[in-house]
Structure formats: structure tokens, C-alpha cells
Amino acid sequence: MRDEETHPRDPSRLGPSVDGLLALEVDPSILAAYQGDRGVLLDYTNGEYFGLNEIAAFSWKMLSSGYQFEAIVNAIIANYQVAEPTARADLAAFLSDMLRRGLVRPVN
Numbered sequence: 001m002r003d004e005e006t007h008p009r010d011p012s013r014l015g016p017s018v019d020g021l022l023a024l025e026v027d028p029s030i031l032a033a034y035q036g037d038r039g040v041l042l043d044y045t046n047g048e049y050f051g052l053n054e055i056a057a058f059s060w061k062m063l064s065s066g067y068q069f070e071a072i073v074n075a076i077i078a079n080y081q082v083a084e085p086t087a088r089a090d091l092a093a094f095l096s097d098m099l100r101r102g103l104v105r106p107v108n
Contacts, residue, residue: 023107024095026064030103034061041103050103055080056094063104069095 031042039057041050052060055076062072069091076087098104 023068024063024099024104025066025107026060027103027105032060032064043101043103050101055082055090059091059094063095 029044031044033040033042034057037054037057039052039060041052041060042048043050058079059072059076062075067075073084073087073091076082076091077084080087082090095104099106
């Protein structure tokens, strides 16, 4: 993944919050591929790749299927035995980063 300063996106796109208050969708220009439990995203518009660990790949698949924050948090808890506050905070951080990078966008 590229560091945060080499790939600036409009931070105003973050909106109020990604912790369940902002509905998100995957930008259609983003391609995803999976190998085992991990994944990689390609931002087709600028050729950047982003690696996904197991839980990030799981979350991306759910978001790509139309699931939103609360459903994804609950699925992470059920599938990975992660504490609810940790699942919530980690997912919010992941989605905030994806939103800032333009890989996901608010649903209109």
C-alpha cells in the first residue's frame, strides 16, 4: 500500500462517520482478486494496488455484496471471535481509509 501522503484524496468525502452512520458502496472502478483468505484491490483509474489481510478481504467482500457497517461488524464478530469494540473500531478505520483513498464512496 502507498503511504498516506503520496495518494491524496479529498478528505471532505469522509462525511460524518463510517461507523454505521454513512452508507458506503464500492467504487465501480475498483477491481478485487482473492487468493485464499487474502485479497488485493486495484484502483483501475490510477493503477494502484492495495493488499488486504484476511479480515479486510472478508469485509470488502461483504461491502461489495451490499452489506453495511453493522452487518459487517456482526459478521466479523461471529466469524473471527473478535470483541465488538475492536471489530467496530478496526472496521471504521479500514472503511475510513478506503473512503479517503476513493475506493469506496457514500451511497447517494
